[in-house]
Amino acid sequence: PRVGRALVERLERLIPRADGAIVEDYGKGVLSRRLALAAMKRFRAANVPVAVDPKTDLAPYKGAALLKPNLRETEVLSGIAIRRREDLSRAVARLRKRIGGGAVVVTRGGDGMSLFDGEERGVDVATAAREVFDVQGAGDTAIAALVLALRAGGSLFEAAIIANAASGIVIGKVGTATASADEVKAALPAALAAALGRT
Numbered sequence: 008p009r010v011g012r013a014l015v016e017r018l019e020r021l022i023p024r025a026d027g028a029i030v031e032d033y034g035k036g037v038l039s040r041r042l043a044l045a046a047m048k049r050f051r052a053a054n055v056p057v058a059v060d061p062k063t064d065l066a067p068y069k070g071a072a073l074l075k076p077n078l079r080e081t082e083v084l085s086g087i088a089i090r091r092r093e094d095l096s097r098a099v100a101r102l103r104k105r106i107g108g109g110a111v112v113v114t115r116g117g118d119g120m121s122l123f124d125g126e127e128r129g130v131d132v133a134t135a136a137r138e139v140f141d142v143q144g145a146g147d148t149a150i151a152a153l154v155l156a157l158r159a160g161g162s163l164f165e166a167a168i169i170a171n172a173a174s175g176i177v178i179g180k181v182g183t184a185t186a187s188a189d190e191v192k193a194a195l196p197a198a199l200a201a202a203l204g205r206t
Contacts (some may be wrong), residue, residue, distance in 0.1 A: 010036055010037075011039060011041065011042040011045075011198045014037075014042060014046075015046065015049070016144045016188065018046055018049055019049060022049055022050065022053045022055055023053065023161075025053075025055050026055070026158050027055060027056050027057070027058065027154055027157075027158045028050055028055050028056070028057045028058070029057075029058050029059075029150055029151065030043070030046065030047075030058070030059045030068065030071075030156055031060045031147060031150065032056060032059065032060060032061050032062045032064075033132050034062030034063050035061060038067075038149050040064065040066065040067050041118065043064075043067030043068065044067045047067055047068060047069070047070060047071075049068050050073060056069070056072035056158075057071045057072055057073075058071065058073035058074075058075060058150055058153065058154045058157075059071045059073070059075070059106075060075045060146055060147070060150045061074060061075050061076055061080060061084060062080065063080075063083060063084070065084055065100070065102065065105045065106060066105075068106055069105070069106055069154075070105045070106065070107050070109075070136075071107075071109045072102050072110065073109055073110045073111075073112065073153065073154070073157070074102055074103075074106055074109060074110070074111045074112070074181065075111075075112045075113075075114065075146070075149065075150045075153065076102070076111070076114075077113065077114045077115070077116075077146060078095075078113060078114070078115050078116075081095070081098050081099065081113050082096075082098065083096075084102055084105075085098035085099075085101040085102055086101075087101065092128065093131070095121060096123075096127060096128050096129060099111045099113065099121075099123045099129065100123075100127070103123065110122070110123065110124035110163055111123040111124075112149075112153060112163070112167065112170075113129075114146060114149055114174075116142070117134065117136070118131075118133070118134070119131060119132050119133040119134035119167075119172065119201070119202075120132045120134075120170065120184060122164065122167055124163050127197065129148075130164065130173060131183070132164065132167040132168060132202045133171075133201045133202055133204070134171040134174070134198065134202075135171070135172075135173060135194070135197040135198050135201040136176060136201075137163075137175045137178060137179050137202070142178050143182065143183055143184075144177050144183050144184060144185075145174045145177055145178050146174075146178075148170070148173050148174045148177045148185075149170045149171075149173070149174045150170075151201055152166070152169050152170035152172075152173040152174070152186075153166045153167065153169075153170045153193070154166075155169075156169045156186070158168070163176050167202070168195070168198050168199055168202045169195070169198070171198045171201070171202070172186075172191050172194040172197075172198035173186040173194075174186075175193050175194055175198065176190045176191065176194055189195060
């Protein structure tokens with residue numbers, strides 16, 4: 008509780024300077040339901056759009072502008088086993104209802120991402136094939152790139168292409184890695200071609 012209060016106090020100082028926020032819930036205990044609710048309340052009051060990478064609980068994140076679970080997390084959070092495209096659409100519809108209608112981007116590893124923002128069936132954004140050395144950090148990179156692109160004025164589709172490019176760089180490195188701006192720029196042509204089905 009003491010650490011939670013300290014984090015909320017820090018957030019209160021930082022929120023006035025924020026254009027957006029990312030909540031990365033690893034399910035390790037830092038983001039207790041109480042802390043997540045307190046943070047979301049403050050983000051809403053300051054009109055700061057929030058993107059959430061959830062683990063096992065959606066209740067605190069009502070009002071999030073964007074949700075970015077992976078396929079397995081989508082199953083767990085929705086309670087729907089995903090075997091076919093219709094299952095994914097139903098699962099995402101349930102998630103969107105629980106957060107109040109925000110966009111949902113489901114990351115699907117080597118299959119890219121599926122975007123749901125008003126489209127019932129969603130839009131798939133394929134990713135360029137890459138040699139995978141380590142998937143650690145791919146989800147963190149994806150949500151960071153998505154939010155940065157959206158806050159810069161990109162569409163969700165454009166943001167997904169950038170996020171696929173950035174994530175592809177990170178999985179091509181061993182261990183926890185980053186993708187530099189120059190690396191992302193260099194990867195964009197292949198990511199765009201994949202997204203447009205030109206590979």
